[in-house]
Amino acid sequence: MDIRVLQYFLAVAREESITKAAKTLQMTQPPLSRQLKDLEEEVGKQLLIRGSKKVTLTDDGMLLRKRAEEMIDLMEKTKEELSSSTENINGEIYIGGGETDAVSFLAQAAGKLQKEHPMVHYHIYSGDAGIVTEKLDKGLIDFGLLVGPVDVAKYDYMRLPITDTWGVLMPKDSPLAEKEVICAEDLWDKPLIVSHQASISSEMFSWLKADRSKLNIVMTYDLIYNASHFVKKGVGYAIALDKLINTTGESELCFRPLYPTLEAGLCIVWKKYQVFSRASNEFLRQLKKEWETDI
Known part of the structure; x- marks a missing residue:
């Protein structure tokens, strides 16, 4: 499967038109149509539905689009690593992580490394443990910051000497705001907003002393910042990690x-057995220095 043809395919998927894609690719329509037809014959599946007004993807086409984007991202990442200077350390570092105040640990390491090697650049992707480990397994990111109980047996890892604290985010005028701490029974009859990861966490439901079917979970979220707007409007109480939303001063x-x-x-x-670029190696070295300082 030719990378160039996959790029053609992605252009058509983006433009939803072979004619428009041909223009952006600076080629004529007939050879582009032929390349796409050859691609469909190679994979043995129809990838495109050629309508009178636009081109849409079949289910197989949507799968190929996702995989093609991953392959091209990995190819570009590899090219960047190979083209990095042998004299001065430069290049791209890709990091994935969940929402946590502990990202400041990564930021501290990056800040110190940047003073030594200003040509190193960083790319941060947000997501829960499932999303982060998927990207890590596919080679799309170099490092993952994982929150909560996760299986790290197949990875090399550093456990940070810090933890995040779970609690409840709520309007200041809500009845539970009068309490200093929240117990499980306080939440049994309340509309709850929980993270996707927490919604399948046995640890969380063990603390709640209830199974999911007995709780009023009205919403799940990926980013607590977005969920906080629903909390402000009284949709529910959000079970979240501390220090992610500003609750000081005039906050509601x-x-x-x-x-x-x-x-x-x-x-x-x-x-494990990761072959890092020089930039990623230096970043790992700096992370270990920060870890040794903090323990």
């Missing part, structure tokens, strides 16, 4: 920790 919201305390462990992971 407040945060109360869970009791008994429920903490989320944190670790930085990377693939």
Whole structure:
């Protein structure tokens, strides 16, 4: 499967038109149509539905689009690593992580490394543990920052000497805001907003002393910033990690920790036997220095 043809295919998927894609690719329509037809014959599947007004993707076409984007991202990442200078360390570092205040640990390492090697650039992707480890396994990121109990057996990793604290984000005028801590029974009859990862966490439901079917989970979220707007409008109480939303000053919201305390462990992971670029190697070295300083 030729990378160039995959790029043609992605152009058509973006433009939803072979004619428009041909213009952006600076080629004529007939050879582009032929390349696409050859691609469909190679994979043995129809990838495009050629309508009178626009081109749409079949289910197989949507799958190929996702995989093609991943392959081209990996190819570009590899090219950048190979083209990096042998005299001065430069290049791209790709990091994935969940929402956590511990990202400041990565930022601190990056800040110090940047003073030594200003030509190193960083790319941050957000997502839960499933999304981060998928990108890591496919080679699309170099490092992952994972929150909570996750299986790290197939990775090399550093457990951070810090933890995040779970609690409840709520309007300051809500009845539960009068409490200093929140117990499980306080939430049994409340509309709850929980993260996607927490919604399938046995640890969270063990703390809640209830299974999902007995709780009123009205919403799940990926980013607590987005969920906080629903909290402000009274949609529900968000179970979230501390220090992610500003609750000081004139903020409409407040945060109360869970009791008994429920903490989320944190670790930085990377693939075993990973062949790092010089930039990624230097970043890992700096992370280890920061870790040794903090423990």
